[in-house]
Amino acid sequence: MTQNHVSRKSGYRDYSHTQGKVGKAAGRTSRDRARRELSQNFLVDSDAVESIVRVADPNGLVWEPGAGEGALTIALAQRGAHVIAYEIDPLPAGRLAARTRGHTGIRVVRGDFTRARPPREPFAVVGNIPFSATAEIVNWCLTAPALTSATLLTQREYARKRTGDYGRWSLVTVATWPWFTWELRGRVDRTAFRPVPAVDAAILRIDRRPHPLVGDRETFRALVELGFSGVGGSIGASLRTRFPKANAALAAAGIAPDTVVAYVHPDQWIALHAAIFG
CATH class of the missing domain: 1.10.8.100 (rRNA adenine dimethylase, C-terminal domain)
Known part of the structure; x- marks a missing residue:
């Protein structure tokens, strides 16, 4: 699973083709190769982290895909959420585990978020998700029975398409509309990430409706x-x-x-x- 991460002041598939071309000099080290293979773009802008947390308005149980080294993880926990932070890359997962050892509001899981069985109790998903696996993570969220909301940092183009911001509506949005709302809740400039991706990001908020609009x-x-x-x-x-x-x-x-x-x-x-x- 490809992972995008939050690192101080801190994306999964349909839009990976918009990433910039990598030259021969790039990806020389194992860490460089890991970043490319795992679609890692660390969020390094504290204002962006605060924006995501503000939109998420976390409380109770929060699952975080692509936790990286934990800037968003810690910010969510500081707001009172109990965070289950998923990270597939062993290096940042180890660093985050060590950094948060003893923190009762954070549990780090080294593993593939999209293969995890969702909890039975109400929970939210909040994350700076890997651009190359956006479709998988969104689908996971939409099919998790107890999910209340998902606040996801995605490529801006993806968020605009899913929320009707172009004046058009996608099949995914329409097919789920009786059960979920889709909102574009803010733009995050690409310079807020390291390494800098080729495109800007946006905060996408998906909420389960308390009462479905269609019965069948x-x-x-x-x-x-x-x-x-x-x-x-x-x-x-x-x-x-x-x-x-x-x-x-x-x-x-x-x-x-x-x-x-x-x-x-x-x-x-x-x-x-x-x-x-x-």
């Missing part, structure tokens, strides 16, 4: 996937392949049949589901 997860997911199938180039064309009266349902939800699916707001999908399934 299976039919909602199937509807959204059909809409995003791309058949015919519009939401109406895609839905008519299964629902002959799709145009009437779309009208009830306030959606023009020729709308490109990415421009349909998640709330309109909920109204559309209600119009079709009652």
Whole structure:
């Protein structure tokens, strides 16, 4: 598992291609190679750490992916959270364990966060996550039954796409919208990291809704996937392949049949589901 880390004043997959090209002189030492292989970008800006903690507003149990040497770990614990800090790289994991030995609010786990079994009690996830494994970590969070929220430092492009900041909506966001909110909660300049990545980062906040907006997860997911199938180039064309009266349902939800699916707001999908399934 690739890891991004927080180091004083302190990303996992879809957007790894945006990282800068590495020259022949780079990656000479074993640590340099580890940083490249594990997608390590240490956060070295104390203001950025404070911003993440402020958005996370931690309390109770917090799981942290990619803890690194622990700047974010310690800041979370200082706010009163009980932190389970996951780190796959043995060197920073050892340093963090030694640094926090005796701290009752921190437990360091050397291992792959995405392979861990989530706790049964309510918990939050907070982390400066590896850019190269963003999809895996987000999916882990969305499928953890007791997760209450996730505050993740991701590539800014990823956060903007998932929160509709470009005016378009992704399949992942729409399919989970009845159960989770997605918010872009701040930008972190790339110069806040060492080594400096090729792109800026952003704070992505995902919250589980206390009351789901849709009762039937299976039919909602199937509807959204059909809409995003791309058949015919519009939401109406895609839905008519299964629902002959799709145009009437779309009208009830306030959606023009020729709308490109990415421009349909998640709330309109909920109204559309209600119009079709009652």
